[in-house]
Amino acid sequence: MKIIAIEEHVLPNDIKHAWNTIPGADDGTLGLNPGVIGERLADLGEQRLALMDETGVDVQVLSLTTPGLNNLGLHGIDLARRANDLLAGIVSANPSRFQAMAALSFAQADDAARELRRAVKELGCKGAVLFGRVGDKNLDHDIFEQTFACAAELDVPLLIHPQIPQTNVRDSYYAGFSAPVDLALSTFALGWHFEAGMQFVRLILGGVFDRYPNLQVILGHWGELVLFYLERLVMLDRVSKLRRPFIDYVRNNLYLTASGMFSPAYLQQAIDAVGVDRILFSTDYPYQYRPGGDARRFVEELQLSTSDKAKFAHQNWERLTANGKLVFPLKSDPL
Numbered sequence: 001m002k003i004i005a006i007e008e009h010v011l012p013n014d015i016k017h018a019w020n021t022i023p024g025a026d027d028g029t030l031g032l033n034p035g036v037i038g039e040r041l042a043d044l045g046e047q048r049l050a051l052m053d054e055t056g057v058d059v060q061v062l063s064l065t066t067p068g069l070n071n072l073g074l075h076g077i078d079l080a081r082r083a084n085d086l087l088a089g090i091v092s093a094n095p096s097r098f099q100a101m102a103a104l105s106f107a108q109a110d111d112a113a114r115e116l117r118r119a120v121k122e123l124g125c126k127g128a129v130l131f132g133r134v135g136d137k138n139l140d141h142d143i144f145e146q147t148f149a150c151a152a153e154l155d156v157p158l159l160i161h162p163q164i165p166q167t168n169v170r171d172s173y174y175a176g177f178s179a180p181v182d183l184a185l186s187t188f189a190l191g192w193h194f195e196a197g198m199q200f201v202r203l204i205l206g207g208v209f210d211r212y213p214n215l216q217v218i219l220g221h222w223g224e225l226v227l228f229y230l231e232r233l234v235m236l237d238r239v240s241k242l243r244r245p246f247i248d249y250v251r252n253n254l255y256l257t258a259s260g261m262f263s264p265a266y267l268q269q270a271i272d273a274v275g276v277d278r279i280l281f282s283t284d285y286p287y288q289y290r291p292g293g294d295a296r297r298f299v300e301e302l303q304l305s306t307s308d309k310a311k312f313a314h315q316n317w318e319r320l321t322a323n324g325k326l327v328f329p330l331k332s333d334p335l
Contacts, residue, residue, distance in 0.1 A: 007282035040286035056296025076105030140206025162192030197224035260288025
């Protein structure tokens with residue numbers, strides 16, 4: 001069975017250099033890419049392919065790792081083009097093994113939408129990755145509007161990748177232990193996931209999906225905590241005055257991916273929340289890479305039918321990113 005992993009990360013050297021030299025570019029997370037992780041992020045050739053083979057992944061969908069280009073100001077505009085050109089070159093050289101999601105800079109709102117269009121129409125990118133806030137501007141801010149409109153028009157998905165919370169939030173909730181513990185707590189242990197999940201909730205409450213009903217968003221890590229609190233989140237219907245019930249946006253505008261969290265229980269929770277047609281496979285390479293055929297073994301040992309395994313492993317992604325994709329009718333059954 002073909003396995004497509006849709007959230008697999010890279011870090012080109014020129015972007016790493018920009019993070020290390022432009023004031024304010026490092027949001028505190030560059031220290032999460034030491035040693036072998038940094039080497040694997042930079043490698044876009046034989047070593048990456050060998051590890052894909054070893055873990056059982058046939059295709060990686062490449063994307064820039066966190067913090068993306070959000071903290072680079074106007075420097076990010078040129079870097080987005082260069083990063084996307086690089087990704088397109090890698091895909092072109094080995095199209096049976098690689099696909100790509102575009103990198104975007106929101107230093108200028110119209111430029112982000114223009115680069116998304118170029119990346120999709122000219123370079124063949126399958127969509128784009130958003131890293132949540134730009135400064136204090138959340139994803140429901142006007143600076144993102146043109147990008148949402150463009151993604152909806154092009155019919156391509158946007159993946160919301162976690163980013164570290166704002167400094168005042170980190171100081172209030174994630175600090176007071178040691179520097180390594182504070183950083184871990186505010187990122188991969190918990191902070192990243194609250195941050196990304198909240199950005200998706202803000203998209204709903206901000207009416208983004210009312211304006212663009214066909215816009216599709218992907219959340220990693222089995223929904224960045226959102227799906228585990230749907231019973232409470234749907235209570236927002238009492239006050240939100242949205243056009244549709246909250247659960248409708250979850251079931252019609254959201255896809256969920258594993259991000260290397262190979263938990264059958266979480267996968268079943270995702271299926272219960274959004275349905276088997278909206279789950280996607282990913283390993284979060286290189287952060288969650290584990291040897292021993294781990295990715296393929298997880299898929300093969302799932303207690304799912306062969307057809308549902310195929311949907312999870314590759315078919316849902318192929319449908320989501322295909323021209324003339326199948327559009328599902330809106331679902332509004334109760335939670």
